[in-house]
Amino acid sequence: MVDAITLEVARNRFAQIADEMGVVLRRTAYSPNIKERADCSAAVFVASGEMLAQAEHIPVHLGSMPASVAAVLARFGAEVEPDAQYAVNDPFAGGTHLNDLTLVRPVFHGESLIAWVANRAHHADVGGESPGSMPAHAVTVDQEGHRVAPTLAVRDGEWLPEFVEPFLAATRTPAERLGDLSAQLGANEAGARRVLDVVAEGGGRFAEVTTALLDYGERRMRAALAALPNGEYTFTDFMEFGSELLPIRVSITIVGDGLTADFAGSAGQIQGNINAVEAVTRSCLYYAVRVATDPTIPANGGCYRPLTLLAPEGSLVNANPPAAVAAGNVETSQRIADVLLGALAGAAPGRVPAAGQGTMNNILIGNDDFAYYETLAGGQGARPGGAGQSGIHTGMTNTKNTPIESLESHYPFRVLRYALRRGSGGAGRYPGGEGIERELEFQSAATLSLMGERRVLPPWGLAGGRPGARGEDWLIRKGSTPESLPGKVTVDVKPGDRLLVRTPGGGGWGA
Secondary structure (H helix, E strand, O other): OOOHHHHHHHHHHHHHHHHHHHHHHHHHOOOHHHHOOOOEEEEEEEOOOOEEEEOOOOHHHHOOHHHHHHHHHHHHHHHOOOOEEEEEOOOOOOOOOOOEEEEEEEEEEOOEEEEEEEEEEEOOOOOOOOOOOOOOOOOEHHHOOOOOOOEEEEEOOEEOHHHHHHHHHHOOOHHHHHHHHHHHHHHHHHHHHHHHHHHHHOOOOHHHHHHHHHHHHHHHHHHHHHOOOOEEEEEEEEEEEOOEEEEEEEEEEEEOOEEEEEOOOOOEOOOOOOOOOHHHHHHHHHHHHHHHOOOOOOOOHHHHOOEEEEOOOOEOOEOOOOEOOHHHHHHHHHHHHHHHHHHHOOOOOOOOOOOOOOOOOEEEEEOOOOEEEEEOOEOOOOEOOEOOOOOEOOOOOOOOOOOHHHHHHHOOEEEEEEEEOOOOOOOOOEOOOOOEEEEEEEOOOEEEEEEOOOOOOOOOOEOOOOOOOOOEEEEEOOOOOOEEOOOEEEEEEOOOOEEEEEOOOOOOEOO
């Protein structure tokens, strides 16, 4: 038996290791996307690959990272090397989309594998047919950039040429990529040292305590699910793709202390880049259930044991190769989370908020010399008892903004406007949060890609609340009138052209 105090100390100790890994990664990264926006995540795993602890980083990263560790285990098994690190970004072999490269490090105590540490970072460019590696026209994953199947990437602290050379050759920004890779390597080394510190201090109880911690997470989740009313709860929402509205449907069944989420009836995968792989959908399930139950439950693999996911193969929520998937990770994930929360509102009406902005408002700008990537904040959905927050990242993302000073010093454009979008939050007893307005002026020729949602259907309100405002994207050519852009587009821009993005507001709660 492991007593309650030991469990709580261990829970916080391992979460702190993941948090420290994130700090090391952000402080040593080269790109503004990681060092400023914190578009990265870190976690600790037991030897079997089950997640032991995570920092409160990015939900879509953290829920899917166990798939990366599992892919490394499946590929290398007993051949895993001490002091090695393994890389993967292949969405169909442990990854989510190509920009998110995961570096996985085994932790050995003597000759025994006792744990893993891993971190994931969004690289602003990994090749492909447009800067930023999210071309709006992509129909296959290979159009989006360089794929890395589970690969031995580091041995004895040195990058192996068979991994690093093709990775750097594919990108438009090799120096920045190498800097971010080195930051990822250092973060894992810091995590491994801290895990071994815990082993040295634990008096031989590492396996006992970690097993107890995972079991504790399971007990807490089962108790939280058992407190919800048994039943079936359904919800449908839509992805916007050109003139089409593609359904994502979920039926959540709660029986006793277990929960099943079935996405039967969702649209099939398409010739476009909004397909999501199963690991992304699983991340959304983990996130939504924690929102609707108790966020203080330890975020480890144990608490996810009572959850069952049924995602039809070949669908928008579980795509098969060689589907394009870049926006599936950043946009479809938001809609999957929305439908899960919409369904869970029936079981836990006092905990679930109205829809947030439901998009990450991805902006990618670049040429052969630079690659800029950012997701823009918007309105949070109002919640039972409180208004939604304004100008904040919501749902499956948890990043920051790029400060104007950093943006203008790194990239050839200026920020002309940056403000809250007044009146964009949905009305209600508790109003939704407001989106933002951001206007950029380009100072050099570049390629611009936008990936956004909620440009057609607004974020919904809940319990009688009104929807938030839809997003808008405007291109203002030098000397021309403003041109409305679709939510997903890749265009060329010239010096003097301007981009204005108005992000969605959150839905209101209550009449």
